[in-house]
Amino acid sequence: xxxxxxxxxxxxxxxxxxxxxxxxxxxxxxxxxxxxxxxxxxxxxxxxxxxxxxxxxxxxxxxxxxxxxxxxxxxxxxxxxxxxxxxxxxxxxxxxxxxxxxxxxxxxxxxxxxxxxxxxxxxxxxxxxxxxxxxxxxxxxxxxxxxxxxxxxxxxxxxxxxxxxxxxxxxxxxxxxxxxxxxxxxxxxxxxxxxxxxxxxxxxxxxxxxxxxxxxxxxxxxxxxxxxxxxxxxxxxxxxxxxxxxxxxxxxxxxxxxxxxxxxxxxxxxxxxxxxxxxxxxxxxxxxxxxxxxxxxxxxxxxxxxxxxxxxxxxxxxxxxxxxxxxxxxxxxxxxxxxxxxxxxxxxxxxxxxxxxxxxxxxxxxxxxxxxxxxxxxxxxxxxxxxxxxxxxxxxxxxxxxxxxxxxxxxxxxxxxxxxxxxxxxxxxxxxxxxxxxxxxxxxxxxxxxxxxxxxxxxxxxxxxxxxxxxxxxxxxxxxxxxx
Numbered sequence: 001x002x003x004x005x006x007x008x009x010x011x012x013x014x015x016x017x018x019x020x021x022x023x024x025x026x027x028x029x030x031x032x033x034x035x036x037x038x039x040x041x042x043x044x045x046x047x048x049x050x051x052x053x054x055x056x057x058x059x060x061x062x063x064x065x066x067x068x069x070x071x072x073x074x075x076x077x078x079x080x081x082x083x084x085x086x087x088x089x090x091x092x093x094x095x096x097x098x099x100x101x102x103x104x105x106x107x108x109x110x111x112x113x114x115x116x117x118x119x120x121x122x123x124x125x126x127x128x129x130x131x132x133x134x135x136x137x138x139x140x141x142x143x144x145x146x147x148x149x150x151x152x153x154x155x156x157x158x159x160x161x162x163x164x165x166x167x168x169x170x171x172x173x174x175x176x177x178x179x180x181x182x183x184x185x186x187x188x189x190x191x192x193x194x195x196x197x198x199x200x201x202x203x204x205x206x207x208x209x210x211x212x213x214x215x216x217x218x219x220x221x222x223x224x225x226x227x228x229x230x231x232x233x234x235x236x237x238x239x240x241x242x243x244x245x246x247x248x249x250x251x252x253x254x255x256x257x258x259x260x261x262x263x264x265x266x267x268x269x270x271x272x273x274x275x276x277x278x279x280x281x282x283x284x285x286x287x288x289x290x291x292x293x294x295x296x297x298x299x300x301x302x303x304x305x306x307x308x309x310x311x312x313x314x315x316x317x318x319x320x321x322x323x324x325x326x327x328x329x330x331x332x333x334x335x336x337x338x339x340x341x342x343x344x345x346x347x348x349x350x351x352x353x354x355x356x357x358x359x360x361x362x363x364x365x366x367x368x369x370x371x372x373x374x375x376x377x378x379x380x381x382x383x384x385x386x387x388x389x390x391x392x393x394x395x396x397x398x399x400x401x402x403x404x405x406x407x408x409x410x411x412x413x414x415x416x417x418x419x420x421x422x423x424x425x426x427x428x429x430x431x432x433x434x435x436x437x438x439x440x441x442x443x444x445x446x447x448x449x450x451x452x453x454x455x456x457x458x459x460x461x462x463x464x465x466x467x468x469x470x471x472x473x474x475x476x477x478x479x480x481x482x483x484x
Contacts (some may be wrong), residue, residue, distance in 0.1 A: 028052045029459040030450075031474070034067060037337065040475060042068040042459055070458060070471055097213040098143040100174075107465050108134055109208035110428070111243050112201035119382040119418075121238055122274030123197075132198045134205055140165045142184040143214070144177055150443075151181065155210050156222030156342075157180055157203045158186040159229030162194070176339045180346065182222075185210055192228035197230050204243050211432075212315040212469060215439070218432065224248040226302075226332050231272075234290075234307075239276050241284035246319075246345040248291045248338070251298045251330050255311040255335045262306045269303055278382045278390030279376075287349055289319040295328030319349065365391055365400035385411050431457065431464045438473065445483035 032055060033329055034041045045052040051146040055065070055162060059063040111117075114131040114473035118124070156177065158165065165186040173339060175422045177184050187202040223244050225233040232253030237247025238256060254273045260268040276284060294304040305322060314321035320343050325337050331343075368391040388411070395401050412419040441450035456472040458467050 011444050012293055015453070029068075030054055030343050031070070031455040031458065032349055033123070033478070040070060040471065042070055042393050044068070063259070063393065070462075071356050072445075096143060096147065096149065097141075098145050100140075100142045102138055102140055105134055105205055105209040107205075107209055107212070109201070109204040110245075110465070111240060112204045112208075114197055116382070117197050117200055119380070120274070121197075121235070122383075128476070129197050132201065134202075138188045138190065138203060139206055140184075140186050141210070142174060142177060144181065145369045146178065147181075147183075149215050152183045152215045152217035152220075154180070154217050154222060154346075156182045156209055157206050157223040158184060159199055159225030159232045160186060160191055161202055161222070161225075161227040161229050162191040163189045164191075172335050173338060176335055176342065180339070180342050182220075182342070183210055183214060183216075190229075196235075197231065199229070200236060200240070201286075203232070203236055206242065207243060208465075212466075218436075220243050220346070222246045222248065222342075224250060224341075225252070226250045227252045227330065230293075234292075235273055237288055237290055238284050239273055240289050241276065241280050244288070246289035246291075247306070248293055248341040250293045250333050250344070251295060252300050253292055253294075253304045253307050255307045257311060257315075257371070259303070259306050259310050261302060262309060262466065268306070269463075274380070274383065277371075278386040280386065280482075281391075285315070285317050287319070287435055289321075289345045289347070289349075290317065291321045291323055291344050292327070293323045293333050293337060293341055295325045295330065295333075297327065297329040299330055330467075359383075361395045362398050362400070364397040365395040365404075369400045369403060369407075372404070376407075376411075381411060381415050385415070385418050427464065431461050431466050435466055435470065438470070442473070442477060447482050450477060 019275075026391055028045050028047070028137065029042045030045050031040055031042055033039065043055060045051070114129060115125075118129070123127050130449060140315060144153070165188055172420075173184070185206040187199075190199045203223055221244050223233045223236050224230070224247065227250075230249035231254045233247045234253045234255070235250040237244050237249075254257055254272040256273050257271045259271075275281065292304050292312075294301045294307050298304070301324070305324075308322040309321060321341075321342060323337060324342075325333060328334070337382070372384045372387045372391070375387065385408065388408050391404045392401050392408070408419075433452055438450045440454040440459070441447075441453060451474060454470045457470045458474070461467060
């Protein structure tokens with residue numbers, strides 16, 4: 001108990017430090033070159049009459065400034081002066097490589113932590129679910145040759161049922177990815193014998209790193225897989241809809257509720273993970289696209305079709321399609337049908353509905369409160385937090401919204417790490433938008449605007465992995481001036 005209190009106290013203090021460098025105080029930080037070392041640093045701007053004043057780096061010395069070092073997650077005070085730097089301290093971001101290649105990735109996705117994944121899935125911690133080291137895995141990547149960085153491409157993650165990645169070569173999918181501007185990525189040693197949390201985490205790590213390397217469309221992050229990999233792809237498209245925009249489970253599928261068989265109504269399949277909550281569930285249901293692809297002779301055909309009818313359709317998912325290949329057994333889908341699936345994923349979304357007719361905000365909010373309370377009683381605090389945060393945004397004028405805010409405050413006190421993780425996820429879309437804006441400004445030779453955008457990103461969201469990338473890009477353009 002004492003250790004728990006100590007941990008909560010430490011985590012709460014860290015949250016306080018995080019807020020010190022959050023959006024509320026970014027106007028008080030400015031990025032300049034350290035007059036002594038030449039490195040890019042953050043400084044606390046002097047405040048005169050309650051207003052922060054920008055500093056002219058050419059007219060001050062390091063001794064006159066309160067300097068913070070950048071690039072370690074957040075600005076921290078410098079303890080010792082560094083040696084003068086000869087030119088930029090980091091290289092400019094590399095252009096993405098095209099063609100077929102194998103590589104290793106260095107950064108884990110913020111969504112792939114073992115504890116976070118188990119909480120979303122509703123699975124108990126199992127001793128065999130050891131967290132993995134990303135450096136131990138190799139990835140296969142295929143980027144169409146016509147990629148030049150000007151047009152955003154989609155991502156198609158593939159999860160293989162075996163330790164090897166073979167689907168793109170066996171079925172000739174490369175021409176399809178060329179035609180539809182998709183980047184293929186798949187992890188080796190992520191087959192059915194690998195632990196499921198590791199398979200899911202590697203898929204999200206692949207997305208995270210490919211997005212850092214290439215110009216990626218924000219609404220074309222897809223996942224597919226065969227057999228057990230197809231089941232994993234369904235779990236990612238549903239339970240991690242905040243990462244993926246669509247899924248094509250091939251000859252294997254899972255759902256989060258019990259599914260009764262179409263062939264024998266007395267038999268069925270149990271739900272394999274928790275129903276997603278809040279905004280994640282709404283996105284999965286309203287905007288994510290699902291193509292359940294199976295074969296006429298596939299032994300999983302009945303399960304896949306039953307999930308489509310008694311799962312997706314029964315719960316009114318807006319964009320779920322069942323695609324059956326005549327004569328096909330339990331194998332990888334032919335290129336022709338894979339292309340049909342991609343076309344379905346890329347099809348324009350139906351008009352997103354507004355408030356559902358007949359829904360009374362007070363009753364809906366009260367129902368959400370009861371769900372959050374049940375989640376808290378069963379120790380599913382992360383899901384409860386997401387449900388309460390969603391309630392407070394959707395029904396802000398109800399009495400339940402006020403109660404939700406009090407419950408959120410209590411969860412922040414007792415589970416500060418969950419609160420910090422939720423805030424991180426909420427900020428990610430703004431971070432991505434800032435990076436996209438900065439890259440566009442650089443392409444347009446608007447370097448002064450790009451410097452401002454990148455600087456704001458670094459000091460506003462220092463905990464995000466993109467802050468390090470932004471610092472590298474900022475170093476590469478610091479000496480450049482706008483061109484007409």
